[in-house]
Amino acid sequence: MKNQITNALSDFFFEYETPRQVLVRNRRVGVVCRLIQLGVLAYIIGWVFIYEKGYQSTDTAVSSVFTKMKGVGYTNVSGSERVWDVADYVFPPQGDSSFVVMTNYIITEGQKMGKCPELKGKHNCNSDSDCEGGSFKRQMTGVCVEGTKTCEVLAWCPVEDDHNIPDPPLLMSAENYTLFIKNSVTFPLFGVTRSNLVEGIDADYISKCLHDPKKAPLCPIFRLGDIVKLSGFSFETIARVGGAIGIVVDWTCNLDVDVKHCKPQYNFHGLYGNPAETDKARASVGYNFRYAKHYMEDRIQKRTLLKVFGIRFDIIVQSLARKFDIIPTLTAIGSGVGIFGVATVVCDLVLLYLLPKREFYKNMKFKYTDTHTQQDSESLGLDTSVYYTLDANARQAQGTDQSNDPDSEAGSTETEVSKK
Structure with missing residues (x-):
C-alpha cells in the first residue's frame, strides 16, 4: 500500500502528459483549417485591435x-x-x-384676483345650473353670465386668451x-x-x-x-x-x-x-x-x-x-489564441463525420482498450505497455497489414522497442 501511494504521488508530481496529435494529409481539411485560422487572425487584428482598440483601457470624463x-x-x-x-x-x-x-x-397684462366670465367657447351655459362648482378645471362661482353665456370663474382676471399664436x-x-x-x-x-x-x-x-x-x-x-x-x-x-x-x-x-x-x-x-x-x-x-x-x-x-x-x-x-494598457492587451491576445481552437474543432468534425474515410481517421485519433486485455496482462504479471508491445509484435508476425488495420501500433511499437 505504501509503495502504491508513493508511486501515485511520484507520477502526479514528476510526470507530464501531452495530448496525442495525428498529422492528417488531406487537402480539403487543410484548406478549411487555414481559412478558419485566417478568419480568426483577421478578426483579432482588424476588429479587436484596430477597430475596438482592444489594447487600450478606457475612461469617461x-x-x-x-x-x-x-x-x-x-x-x-x-x-x-x-x-x-x-x-x-x-x-x-x-x-x-x-x-x-x-x-x-x-x-x-394687468391680471388681478377676482371673478370674471370665462372665454367664449369655453364652459358655455344657459342657466346657473350649468355652472356647478367642480365641473370644470377652473373654480366656478355657480353663476352664468348673461352677456357672454359662459360661466363665471374665480381666477386671475381677465382670463388668458391663448387661442391665436x-x-x-x-x-x-x-x-x-x-x-x-x-x-x-x-x-x-x-x-x-x-x-x-x-x-x-x-x-x-x-x-x-x-x-x-x-x-x-x-x-x-x-x-x-x-x-x-x-x-x-x-x-x-x-x-x-x-x-x-x-x-x-x-x-x-x-x-x-x-x-x-x-x-x-x-x-x-x-x-x-x-x-x-x-x-x-x-x-x-x-x-x-x-x-x-x-x-x-x-x-x-x-x-x-x-x-x-x-x-x-x-x-x-x-x-x-483610451490609453495603452498591458492587461487588456494580454486579455485580447489570450482570447484570440483561444478562438484559434475553433479551427481544430471544425476540422475534427469534418474528419470524423463527413469524409468517406471517417472510420479510418477515427481509429487513428482514438485508442480503445478492452477489459479482458487488461485482465490478461495482469494475469501474466506484465506491465500494460510491455503487453501491448508483445501483442503488436505477434500480430505483425502473423501478417497483419497496417493498411488493413488502421489502429496498428507497428510503427510506434518499433520506436518503443528500439528505445528500450
Whole structure:
C-alpha cells in the first residue's frame, strides 16, 4: 500500500502528459483549417485591435458646462414697442447646461384676483345650473353670465386668451442671438483635464470667431439660427411654437498621442420631432410654459402673465478616452489564441463525420482498450505497455497489414522497442 501511494504521488508530481496529435494529409481539411485560422487572425487584428482598440483601457470624463447668451430682441405689438435682453428671454438665468430661449409669446397684462366670465367657447351655459362648482378645471362661482353665456370663474382676471399664436414669431430676432459654451472635462483614470478652450482659442480669437463646422470647428460661440439649421429644422417653424435641440460636445480622445490632440467635436440634434413630418401629424407640437411677473398697484396684487414659446437647448457631454494598457492587451491576445481552437474543432468534425474515410481517421485519433486485455496482462504479471508491445509484435508476425488495420501500433511499437 505504501509503495502504491508513493508511486501515485511520484507520477502526479514528476510526470507530464501531452495530448496525442495525428498529422492528417488531406487537402480539403487543410484548406478549411487555414481559412478558419485566417478568419480568426483577421478578426483579432482588424476588429479587436484596430477597430475596438482592444489594447487600450478606457475612461469617461467628469464634466461641467457653463453657458452664456448674448443678443437683444425688439418687438412692436399694437404700437407697443419693447426691447428684450438676456434677462427677459432666457429661462432660467443661471447659465445652466439646459435652458430655454423665448422666441414667441402671448402676454396678458394687468391680471388681478377676482371673478370674471370665462372665454367664449369655453364652459358655455344657459342657466346657473350649468355652472356647478367642480365641473370644470377652473373654480366656478355657480353663476352664468348673461352677456357672454359662459360661466363665471374665480381666477386671475381677465382670463388668458391663448387661442391665436402670433405668426410670424414675435422674436424672430432670436435667430441672430449667440451662445457661448464653456466646457471642462477630467478623465480621472488617466489624470488628464481638458477644456474646450483648447490651444489657440484665446480671448482675441473668441471675440472674432463664430462656429462653423468646416471653417471654425473649435469656436465655442454659436449663432442660434445656425444651430437650428444644423439640427435639420427651419428656425421660423420651430420659433413659432417652440421645440428642443440637443447640443452634443463629443470628447473622443486617444491619449497614446500628445494630449493637445484631445479636442471636442460639436454635433446638433433636433429633439422637436422628424423634420420631414408636418405639424398636423404630431400628437403634441412645440414647447411652452407660463411665466408670471407679480407687482403691486394701489395696494392690489397684480401680475403680467406670459405664455412663453421657446427653444429648449440641452447641452450633453459625451466622452471616451483610451490609453495603452498591458492587461487588456494580454486579455485580447489570450482570447484570440483561444478562438484559434475553433479551427481544430471544425476540422475534427469534418474528419470524423463527413469524409468517406471517417472510420479510418477515427481509429487513428482514438485508442480503445478492452477489459479482458487488461485482465490478461495482469494475469501474466506484465506491465500494460510491455503487453501491448508483445501483442503488436505477434500480430505483425502473423501478417497483419497496417493498411488493413488502421489502429496498428507497428510503427510506434518499433520506436518503443528500439528505445528500450
